[in-house]
Amino acid sequence: MADVGRFALFGALILALYAGVAAVLGARARRSEVVRSAARALGAVGALEALAAAVLLVALGTRDYSYPYVVSHVSNAQPLVYDLTSFWGGMEGSLLLWALLLSAYALLALRSVGRQRPRLLPGLVAVFGGVSAFFLGMLTFVTPPFATTPFPPADGRGMNPLLLNPWMAIHPPTLYLGFVGLTVPFAIVVAQLAAGPSADGGVLVARRWMLWAWYCLSMGLMFGAKWSYVVLGWGGYWAWDPVENAALMPWLVATAFLHSVMIQERREMLTKWNVVLVIVAFGLSIFGTFLTRSGVLSSIHAFTQSSLGALFLGFLALLLLAAFALAAWRWDELRSRNELDATLSRESAFLLNNVLFLAVAFSVFLGTIFPVVSAVVTGRAVEVGPPFFDHIVVPIAFGILLLMGIGPLIAWRRASADALRRDFLAPGAAAVALGLVLLVSGVRRPGAVLVFVLCGFVAATIAIEFARGVQVRRAHRGENPVRALVALVGRNRHRYGGYIVHLGILLLFCGITGSSVFASQRVVTLAPGGAATVGEYRVRFDGLAQSTRGDALSIAANLRVFEGARDLGTFVARRNLFLVGGDSTTDVVLRSTPRDDLYVILAGWTQDGQATLRLLVNPLVAWMWVGGLVLTAGAVIAMIPERSAAPEAAPAFGGAWSPGGP
């Protein structure tokens, strides 16, 4: 079986190389049958990768310990579902997942984009073939998943118990769907550049794929935060860890692109800028894979030391060089049809939004690679921690939040002072009123008040947008409000889906602000019967209990929680000490309400039955997860293709895309 896997990967490598080369040569020789054969080769690459993945899955599922990869991630005691999810628990498997997802994306993209726009086909095939060949080369020569050992052990080592969690099972594949998904817009844009600018509207076609990749990255970040919060037992969800940053950077650039592409759609501006954003986003996705897999930075996840790093960097440099050279070659043909008319206009608001997103992305990049850069420059590694990121990102986030409110209402091309006054009077008043209410009710932290006021402002502008749209439909067609709302959203999915995503982001902002500004915590050592208060809660310690759970010794602190006079029942904070390997896991008490989360960690205990507890109250955290759901709803609405039914909107790009954004 190992040979089947190895040969499948090797065959896939040969075919991917063939696809890349044949696509380029076929396009140059104008022989479409060669290009079509290259496209078919990509299908075969996908099939062979699927075969290799099946071999690996079978090996994991049957606990075939002749593979070191299985030994490392599987053990007899481990639940079968985690045996299977350990497919992406290690480097070899996750690179195979990368390659497999890439082939799936490639086939989808060739079906939809390649059929409608045959001029883009050679470029698409060349990019997909080239990127696949790189990953297959790694899988064949550097990190072969199908290495075998002649003397298989009787049991494997299994995964770290911290990873045995549903959130961790879905976090990596979701993130990878996003990372790999960024290849498609890149391939489309490169294909468009190679074919020459035309009515194909490459960047606008790329938008839908970018939206999908952006959504997957959002969810991947969200799942990672949830895992960190629920499992790691430190009471937080985001630590500016390099691995988190690796996914955040392409997300930020993709966000910038999704905004600036609207300007291109409506005004045919920023065309060069959008091409650059697509290339940078893809570069950051490769860079992110490099960060997580090369061990260049010491981090909780990035630990693997191997020659992979140099190969990844070389590949990244080659890709960026080629893509930017291509863009430079077509630079003059990418000229925008229009220019910015006025400083006060929706175009400039969007431009500023882009600048702010890129500023955040740049700062995160700088902070992430700071140890490496400083080691090279000064000979001593200097690390910047969370204070660095907070210091830079928080003020910029205020600006982004403000623009989020201004963007939807400000006029295209040129906003007059009168119109601005008229449009922003109501939301501005609502925001000020909210600020006063907060101040009166005792919320005095300036940063938090500012965030909530800005969130109120943005929410008010969104509400006004919805209300106006509904009103127009009711006036024209006499529909009832609910019907009018559904029809409004259905007819302008990009626009209103976008607004719903904004609402989700507002909830996220509120959750982050609440939990970072108003969190309270204390560490107490209690004897049985003793109690401590934190926030509104009183936690009573009712004694320790010891038990064995599987192959772990479990120390449990029995707790009873009261809120004022109300008895909220019993809770158990646990620490599991694994007998083999010295690992331990924490089962925290987490009682979540819309107002706040009570979070209790068993930090320590003594022989005479005392327990040391860390008690936290994190306000508004639940709204972050709700924000993720709202964001999903908005993204799904925006991703459903719009029917070009609106007769009033003239297609801007030869039918390539139906405009419908704001």
Added chain:
Amino acid sequence: MSRDLLVGPPPPGGPAAPHRRGRVGRGARRTLVFVGGAVAIVLSLAYLVYGGIQQGATYWVTVGELEQHAPGTLPARVRLGGTVAPGTIRWDASHRHLRFVVTDGRHALPVAYSGIVPDIFADGRQVVIEGALDRAGTFEATTLLAKCPTKYNPADPKTPQ
């Protein structure tokens, strides 16, 4: 912005006729505004980055460097990477305060720490600690991070830790 150009509300987003260089001076003024804006943005970002580095930067040192450095040559707060010397982990009675010895293979340094201990902290694990040396030569750590053990991703069991 020139006032003479505000002739009614422009059609929102219709296919606009490109009207470049409409009036002499307008282009120059607009360029000035945008160059000024760009400079302002770059300067403020640079200012933020500078402030962030002032607040967040910590030096990485090894145990040996910390042991041998001349007083005053290193900043007070440093980040230290090393391995937990096996058998040196001592908790106080309440399991709140922790003492252990961190080593780089040749040099060793006692560490005191009170706070959240990561689940993966154990004998022989790689740790990153942040803090400062006290007078007695103990490293008073304020943060303790444990690097993931090989079990997270055991590429090669033969590799020495």
